[in-house]
Amino acid sequence: MRPAILIGGVLVGAVALTALVSVVWTPHDPGLIDVANRLQPPSPQHWLGTDQLGRDIASLLMVGAQSSILVAFLSVGLGALLGVGLGLAASALGGALEESLMRLTDIAIAFPALLLAVMLAAIYGPSLEVAILAIAFITMPVFARLSRATANQAWSREYVQAAIAMGRTRLGVTIHHVLPNIVSMIVVQATIEFAIAILAEAALSYLGLGVQPPTPSWGRMLAEAQTFLFLAPHLAIWPGLCIIAAVIGFNMLGDGLRDATDPRLRGMRR
Numbered sequence: 451m452r453p454a455i456l457i458g459g460v461l462v463g464a465v466a467l468t469a470l471v472s473v474v475w476t477p478h479d480p481g482l483i484d485v486a487n488r489l490q491p492p493s494p495q496h497w498l499g500t501d502q503l504g505r506d507i508a509s510l511l512m513v514g515a516q517s518s519i520l521v522a523f524l525s526v527g528l529g530a531l532l533g534v535g536l537g538l539a540a541s542a543l544g545g546a547l548e549e550s551l552m553r554l555t556d557i558a559i560a561f562p563a564l565l566l567a568v569m570l571a572a573i574y575g576p577s578l579e580v581a582i583l584a585i586a587f588i589t590m591p592v593f594a595r596l597s598r599a600t601a602n603q604a605w606s607r608e609y610v611q612a613a614i615a616m617g618r619t620r621l622g623v624t625i626h627h628v629l630p631n632i633v634s635m636i637v638v639q640a641t642i643e644f645a646i647a648i649l650a651e652a653a654l655s656y657l658g659l660g661v662q663p664p665t666p667s668w669g670r671m672l673a674e675a676q677t678f679l680f681l682a683p684h685l686a687i688w689p690g691l692c693i694i695a696a697v698i699g700f701n702m703l704g705d706g707l708r709d710a711t712d713p714r715l716r717g718m719r720r
Contacts, residue, residue, distance in 0.1 A: 458701070458703030469512070469516045480509040480513045483504055483505060487504045488500060515696075518667075522644045525584075530589070534594070538601055539551060541597070541601035541602050558591040576662060578660065581661065588646075604631045642708075648693065655669030656670065656672055
């Protein structure tokens with residue numbers, strides 16, 4: 451097994467396991483306010499210390515992992531669904547329709563996700579849904595371009611041409627022959643996009659446009675910690691390390707899977 455897959459899998463597994471465990475157990479109630487014990491350093495009672503309201507940081511981080519994983523999976527899933535559908539349609543239709551659909555992805559790429567999040571927050575208010583839609587919007591064109599490029603390669607292969615010669619419709623060929631051959635590339639890209647989504651969710655929550663109180667969020671924990679950065683630096687260190695671990699984990703896992711599935715890269719990196 452490639453080291454990137456092993457290390458990335460361990461980091462991703464640790465984040466996912468933390469999120470799952472927090473559903474049924476945390477060291478303390480993450481919403482419990484204990485002002486008398488605010489800004490405490492790590493101790494046997496509070497493993498990672500307490501924040502400005504006396505809440506247990508370890509418990510907040512564990513529940514915050516739920517928000518990061520949820521936003522990443524929903525936003526990337528939605529972006530992949532729309533992007534792959536758009537890319538496959540463009541590849542199947544070809545010609546002017548293909549170019550028109552790809553120009554839509556160019557517009558999406560040129561539109562800043564943060565501006566979209568601000569617009570949605572102004573209309574509907576900042577929320578988890580706003581973060582998911584904004585992140586899905588920036589991941590959609592990535593999947594559209596990837597699926598269109600890989601689908602175009604599939605359309606030129608002999609077995610696809612044979613299916614067309616046998617009278618298969620372009621929709622049937624797309625579903626039964628083209629899509630199964632690009633799934634592995636989509637999965638690899640989705641793994642990499644999870645890292646981007648977690649970082650984007652943290653950034654949006656930091657700005658107050660993502661997950662809202664009282665639901666814990668790594669990004670909002672960083673925003674709240676900046677006031678106490680010199681008094682209690684552990685408030686920023688722990689959520690920052692969690693974000694770094696999750697992003698590195700998904701990136702390494704995605705790179706490892708890409709190297710393992712791409713014949714051109716096999717044997718080059720071990």
